[in-house]
Amino acid sequence: MAENSFIRSSLLNRHGVIGLFSLRTGGISLPPFDSQNFGYALGDSDHNVDDNLDRLVEKAGLSRCPHQAVQVHQSETLYCSGDGIFHKQQSDILITDQLNTPLAIRTADCLPLLLADRQAGITVAAHAGWRGTVAGVAKEAVSQMVDRGAKVERIIASLGPCIGPCCFTIGEETAIALASCCQGATQFVTGSEQQHADLWQINQLQLLQSGLKKEHIEIINECTCCHPDRYFSYRRDSLSSGRHLGVVELSCKP
Numbered sequence: 001m002a003e004n005s006f007i008r009s010s011l012l013n014r015h016g017v018i019g020l021f022s023l024r025t026g027g028i029s030l031p032p033f034d035s036q037n038f039g040y041a042l043g044d045s046d047h048n049v050d051d052n053l054d055r056l057v058e059k060a061g062l063s064r065c066p067h068q069a070v071q072v073h074q075s076e077t078l079y080c081s082g083d084g085i086f087h088k089q090q091s092d093i094l095i096t097d098q099l100n101t102p103l104a105i106r107t108a109d110c111l112p113l114l115l116a117d118r119q120a121g122i123t124v125a126a127h128a129g130w131r132g133t134v135a136g137v138a139k140e141a142v143s144q145m146v147d148r149g150a151k152v153e154r155i156i157a158s159l160g161p162c163i164g165p166c167c168f169t170i171g172e173e174t175a176i177a178l179a180s181c182c183q184g185a186t187q188f189v190t191g192s193e194q195q196h197a198d199l200w201q202i203n204q205l206q207l208l209q210s211g212l213k214k215e216h217i218e219i220i221n222e223c224t225c226c227h228p229d230r231y232f233s234y235r236r237d238s239l240s241s242g243r244h245l246g247v248v249e250l251s252c253k254p
Helices: 010-014 046-060 130-134 137-147 172-179 199-209 234-240
Strands: 006-008 018-022 068-070 077-079 086-090 093-096 103-107 111-117 122-128 156-159 195-197 217-219 244-249
Touching (some): 010 156, 010 217, 018 046, 018 111, 046 244, 068 103, 077 137, 093 103, 093 137, 103 122, 111 137, 111 244, 122 137, 130 137, 130 172, 130 199, 137 199, 172 195
Parallel strands (some): 156 217
Antiparallel strands (some): 006 018, 093 122, 103 244, 111 156
16 A cells, blocks of 8 residues: 555555555655655755654654664664664664554665564564575564564564565675575576576565465565665665665554
């Protein structure tokens, strides 16, 4: 379900969970970060980023500003509770078992993963670029949820817009690392002279191998690099790229 400033996850929505992926439109940031940028320290003003965040909270019906952390393309997990803040800790997996506690990760080609077990009251927002994918972010996110009481057969996952295999060209070392990160990943690293990788499919494999049901996984198949009118892309625009948010929140248990 698309609105002018974000895409709402249909899968999470059907299960009573707020899940959204922001678009680049609907904010107040000036070019080249026009207009809904959520990345600080990129060249946009903090005021604009703060205003964009406040607008998103209101439009999306979030209970408050989401938790965020310093992302480093690894698989460290940060437990979040209380008011949403920008944590100084390094973490690419944010998890909570508290209601009304939105979690967010920033992307500009990397894959945003939103997961939830509504019955257990556990949600996760995870950041999976190619390094995070190699580090097993998706598998670790599921493991952290199960450790807190989630059941894999109940976990639902939405994989948001990211750079698609059409545009994600990679070198030999990256190709080898991705192809060997989980069983079956080789089929999603293709090409001979120029290799390409499919982050959606590789991360879906990790989720399936962690025990998720195929029908509990949603892929929003839109390449960020292909659509400059809708998405920021670091691969396409380098330092002129803004950042998106992937946000998940649970307001009540069934």
